[in-house]
Every structure is written in structure tokens, then in C-alpha cells.
Amino acid sequence: MVEYKSDMDTLFRALSDPARRHILMALSEGPATVGQLAAPLDMSFAGASKHVHVLVEARLVEKRKIGRTQVCRLNAAPMRDLRNWLDQYSRFWSDRLDALESAVKDYENDRH
Incomplete structure (x- = not known):
């Protein structure tokens, strides 16, 4: 290997x-x-x-x-590369949480 x-x-x-x-x-x-x-x-x-x-x-x-x-x-310069790499996942989770928030709001609106 x-x-x-x-x-x-x-x-x-x-x-x-x-x-x-x-x-x-x-x-x-x-x-x-x-x-x-x-x-x-x-x-x-x-x-x-x-x-x-x-x-x-x-x-x-x-x-x-x-x-x-x-x-x-x-x-600290190499940490910038790490931060950039982690930011990709931050956007991923932010999108997922936004979708969850939207689904919860839709659910709450449907209940009322």
C-alpha cells in the first residue's frame, strides 16, 4: 500500500x-x-x-x-487551510438546519 x-x-x-x-x-x-x-x-x-x-x-x-x-x-497560517476545509461542512450543516427549520415551520402551520 x-x-x-x-x-x-x-x-x-x-x-x-x-x-x-x-x-x-x-x-x-x-x-x-x-x-x-x-x-x-x-x-x-x-x-x-x-x-x-x-x-x-x-x-x-x-x-x-x-x-x-x-x-x-x-x-497560524496553516490553520487557514483547515478553516477553509471545515467551512465546507459548515455550509453543509447550515443548509440542512435551514431545511429542518423550514420543515418544522411547515408542520406547525399545517397544525393550526
């Missing part, structure tokens, strides 16, 4: 872990070092570094080394 890994797959994989979502929320407040990201998660530097690596692969985080310190910054 041929293994195909799209950007969307990588993005969903990165977002699937609560620790990585926590890291993204922390970075939404500004740049932070890997050590700073690890502290509130009660996680080792190595553990946090592995999570950051997954986020870097998904292009959600940009990492820059300053001396011995790795500074991370959020890159």
Missing part, C-alpha cells in the same frame, strides 16, 4: 494531541522557549521538544535557535 501524507493529515496529527494544542494556545500569547512551554505541562524538556517538533513539521510553529535556547513562535 502506498503511504500518502498530505499537509492536512500532518495538520490533524499535530492537532490531535492535547499537549500540542496547549502549546499552540501558549504561543498564541507570544513567543516562548521550549522550557517555558514544558513547565505548565509538567513535562520534561525532551517531551516538550518532541511535541514542538511535530508542530514544526505541520508548519504550525517556527523554531529559532538563539545560542542554546530554542525560541518558538506560532504560525
Whole structure:
């Protein structure tokens, strides 16, 4: 079987872990070092570094080394693609809910 890994797959994989979502929320407040990201998660530097690596692969985080310190910054641009993809389903459900609302109104009008 041929293994195909799209950007969307990588993005969903990165977002699937609560620790990585926590890291993204922390970075939404500004740049932070890997050590700073690890502290509130009660996680080792190595553990946090592995999570950051997954986020870097998904292009959600940009990492820059300053001396011995790795500074991370959020890159929210890939989430735009995810939002666009999800918006397709939002329209789908909106259309379905509009149809349901119309059917309920028709039913209520027929009862009166």
C-alpha cells in the first residue's frame, strides 16, 4: 500500500494531541522557549521538544535557535487551510438546519 501524507493529515496529527494544542494556545500569547512551554505541562524538556517538533513539521510553529535556547513562535497560517476545509461542512450543516427549520415551520402551520 502506498503511504500518502498530505499537509492536512500532518495538520490533524499535530492537532490531535492535547499537549500540542496547549502549546499552540501558549504561543498564541507570544513567543516562548521550549522550557517555558514544558513547565505548565509538567513535562520534561525532551517531551516538550518532541511535541514542538511535530508542530514544526505541520508548519504550525517556527523554531529559532538563539545560542542554546530554542525560541518558538506560532504560525497560524496553516490553520487557514483547515478553516477553509471545515467551512465546507459548515455550509453543509447550515443548509440542512435551514431545511429542518423550514420543515418544522411547515408542520406547525399545517397544525393550526
